[in-house]
Amino acid sequence: MDEKMERVVELFGAVAPLLWQGTGVTLQIAALSLLLGMAIGLPAGIARVYGPRWLQQATGTYVVLVQGTPLLIQLFLVYYGLPDLGLTLGRLEAAFLTLGLNSGAYQAEYLRGALQAVPVGQMTAARALGMSQGQAVRSIVLPQALRLVLPAWSNEVVAMLKYTAVVFLIAVPDLMGQAKILASRYFAPIPIYLIVAVFYIVLVGITYGVLRQLERRLRVPGLTGEPT
Amino acid sequence: MEFVQKLVTTFNFIVQGLWVTLGVTAVALAVGLLLGISMAVLRVYGNPFWRTVAALYSVLVRAVPVIVIVFVLFFVIAGFVNLSPFLAGSLALGVASGAYQSEIFRGAFQAVLPGQMVAARAIGMSRRQAIQSILLPQALRLALPGWGNEATLVLKDSTLVFVVGVPEILRRAQQVSARTLEPFVAFGIALLLYLALTLWMTQLLQWVERRYRLQI
Numbered sequence A: 001m002d003e004k005m006e007r008v009v010e011l012f013g014a015v016a017p018l019l020w021q022g023t024g025v026t027l028q029i030a031a032l033s034l035l036l037g038m039a040i041g042l043p044a045g046i047a048r049v050y051g052p053r054w055l056q057q058a059t060g061t062y063v064v065l066v067q068g069t070p071l072l073i074q075l076f077l078v079y080y081g082l083p084d085l086g087l088t089l090g091r092l093e094a095a096f097l098t099l100g101l102n103s104g105a106y107q108a109e110y111l112r113g114a115l116q117a118v119p120v121g122q123m124t125a126a127r128a129l130g131m132s133q134g135q136a137v138r139s140i141v142l143p144q145a146l147r148l149v150l151p152a153w154s155n156e157v158v159a160m161l162k163y164t165a166v167v168f169l170i171a172v173p174d175l176m177g178q179a180k181i182l183a184s185r186y187f188a189p190i191p192i193y194l195i196v197a198v199f200y201i202v203l204v205g206i207t208y209g210v211l212r213q214l215e216r217r218l219r220v221p222g223l224t225g226e227p228t
Numbered sequence B: 001m002e003f004v005q006k007l008v009t010t011f012n013f014i015v016q017g018l019w020v021t022l023g024v025t026a027v028a029l030a031v032g033l034l035l036g037i038s039m040a041v042l043r044v045y046g047n048p049f050w051r052t053v054a055a056l057y058s059v060l061v062r063a064v065p066v067i068v069i070v071f072v073l074f075f076v077i078a079g080f081v082n083l084s085p086f087l088a089g090s091l092a093l094g095v096a097s098g099a100y101q102s103e104i105f106r107g108a109f110q111a112v113l114p115g116q117m118v119a120a121r122a123i124g125m126s127r128r129q130a131i132q133s134i135l136l137p138q139a140l141r142l143a144l145p146g147w148g149n150e151a152t153l154v155l156k157d158s159t160l161v162f163v164v165g166v167p168e169i170l171r172r173a174q175q176v177s178a179r180t181l182e183p184f185v186a187f188g189i190a191l192l193l194y195l196a197l198t199l200w201m202t203q204l205l206q207w208v209e210r211r212y213r214l215q216i
Helices: A003-050 A053-067 A071-085 A091-117 A120-128 A133-170 A175-186 A189-218 B002-015 B018-045 B048-063 B066-080 B085-111 B114-122 B127-164 B169-180 B183-211
Strands: none
Touching: A003 A053, A003 A091, A003 A133, A003 A175, A003 A189, A053 A091, A053 B183, A071 A091, A071 A133, A071 B127, A071 B169, A071 B183, A091 A133, A120 A133, A133 A175, A133 A189, A133 B066, A175 A189, A189 B048, A189 B066, B002 B169, B002 B183, B018 B048, B018 B085, B018 B127, B018 B169, B018 B183, B048 B085, B066 B085, B066 B127, B085 B127, B114 B127, B127 B169, B127 B183, B169 B183
16 A cells, blocks of 8 residues: 555544544434424425415415525524524524525425325315315325425435535534534645545435335335326 | 615625626536536447446535535645636536536436437438537527526525635625624625525526427
8 A cells, every 4th residue: 555545544544533423413413404394394385385375475485585595694694693683593503493494495395396296186076075175185185295295305305414514614513514623633625525525425325225215115106196 | 774874885895796606606607517518418428438437427426515515626726726716616616516417418418309319310410410410409408497497506506605715795794794793684685685696597597498498
């Protein structure tokens, strides 16, 4: 092994424990933000399609506001800006809240698309059987829409893993946060950021594989929107 | 009244970053377009070696957060040539966007009817000629909706070059908030400025799409 390679291996050994720690933080932020996003996106998506007009408009505005602006500015507005209004959040809370609100808008849009992809006849038939609109949405339309939304949702999971990387800019010690500290400690930014890139590739690769497997398992042959 | 005046001063300071933001977006999109089209052509029409290279570029770059790509490439570029943060940052953003654009153009090339290539070859065109003058013009139009999406994403991702010190909208908002000690106002203005930009860009792209839609 030549000397340069040896040095890289040595560096990897020195930085791996801290990067591993950062990976834990990254995964934690991604998971909690996705859950928060689902808690927001599910009702928002349903409200966008079946809610009263004012609620449709309100959720529509929320979606445009989030999708039309950069995540990084949203993050700074929440972390540095909200204290001006008397709401001071810790770093991790600010990261969860911003990513959760952000993901909520995207998840609401995916769900809206899926709800609208369920044929109208399903709703008509449910109403003809005497179900209320709420009942019909809950037990007929939503279960079908949730299956349809799965591919878009798994894309959102992978996107979220990557989006978490900006939270180091408010000093959250995630994978990127640890990398920044290590890069200045060892004066070796290029190898360290490359190692981080490999960490992300592995994380994304595993997540992608698991989600594909899940999609295959939950697939219903002949379901709406799929070629039969 | 004093509050309004403060708002105007803050806005005037931040809005000077507008052209920088648009510049970063334009350079990144142009670099990404060149890379994206070439990689898509290699991936669809290239030999096995180039196919693998193009596929690796697309898969690996898209698995890594854009901000990590910006960091890595910024330091790599800085090691070779002395570029301004503006150019280095936009270039890095462009390399990241190129991977996403290559997927859009790959889909577009694959959506062009296979008979087009056969017909072009049958009237005596070389493969290269056929790609250049028959397939590419059709693929470009097919790619427009997806490309428009990517363009607004790059516009929003242009905030990421803030980390290498480019004085775009976000960086200026941060500077002014450090002076006025009113980050909510500063970042709020930056947010609304971006909202206006993305809405304007979406309109523009929709117009372009309508103008160049393929009539099949």
